[in-house]
Amino acid sequence: MTREIDRKAFLKRAGLGTVAAGSLPALLRTEGAFGAAPSSGQRAYEFVALSQAPPTADGKLPRIFARGAGVFKPDAGFVHGGGTFFVFDQNTVGLPKQILAAGDWTPREFRSYDTKGLQPYGTTQPSILEMVADFEGFAAGATLRVVCNVGAAGPQGQTGEDEGYKLSGTPFGTFSQFAGLSYTGLEGSTVDRGA
Numbered sequence: 001m002t003r004e005i006d007r008k009a010f011l012k013r014a015g016l017g018t019v020a021a022g023s024l025p026a027l028l029r030t031e032g033a034f035g036a037a038p039s040s041g042q043r044a045y046e047f048v049a050l051s052q053a054p055p056t057a058d059g060k061l062p063r064i065f066a067r068g069a070g071v072f073k074p075d076a077g078f079v080h081g082g083g084t085f086f087v088f089d090q091n092t093v094g095l096p097k098q099i100l101a102a103g104d105w106t107p108r109e110f111r112s113y114d115t116k117g118l119q120p121y122g123t124t125q126p127s128i129l130e131m132v133a134d135f136e137g138f139a140a141g142a143t144l145r146v147v148c149n150v151g152a153a154g155p156q157g158q159t160g161e162d163e164g165y166k167l168s169g170t171p172f173g174t175f176s177q178f179a180g181l182s183y184t185g186l187e188g189s190t191v192d193r194g195a
Contacts (some may be wrong), residue, residue: 010163041187042188044069044072044184044185045150047066048067050063050065050164050179053173059133060100062090063087063090063175063178065085066165066167068081068146069191072129073110074110079107082133083105084104085102087101087102101138104136108133109130112128114192115127119156122150124184126158126184130144142169142170143166143167143169145167145168146182147164147166147177161177164179164181
């Protein structure tokens with residue numbers, strides 16, 4: 001299934017409102033964020049998205065906002081990078097929503113990388129990257145599955161899964177893709193940290 005939404009609809013659905021509108025470009029770097037590197041099998045990943053777990057018995061609706069960036073080498077079996085996250089209760093009456101957890105996350109182990117036989121589009125490779133990650137004070141050894149689709153490529157840019165990420169192995173069970181953007185670069189791409 002393909003879902004195309006604009007920035008305003010994304011932020012509204014995410015429950016972040018207009019305050020986040022100005023910060024979105026800083027969270028997800030686009031043009032110029034990835035530079036060419038010597039070909040070594042290295043690829044870059046980056047995402048900013050929300051995922052949601054099923055409602056809890058006590059009426060909470062856990063939603064997690066996470067951003068992340070890094071590099072990985074499928075043939076060498078490693079992944080580096082990380083980012084930040086916060087989990088909140090979407091069912092909180094009024095604002096601000098109740099924070100359930102927050103902190104940094106770090107990849108611990110490369111699991112898999114699958115292009116589904118799809119061709120690159122521009123500087124992006126539609127694909128699914130899976131890793132084991134630790135979410136500070138929330139989930140150790142969780143499975144993070146980052147899904148990159150390319151809407152502009154049409155059906156040839158679709159992995160068959162929703163854009164964003166799935167996070168399993170948490171105290172709230174599995175968080176499934178809700179709304180977000182992700183990127184997986186071509187071989188040789190890297191993350192520009194603006195040093």
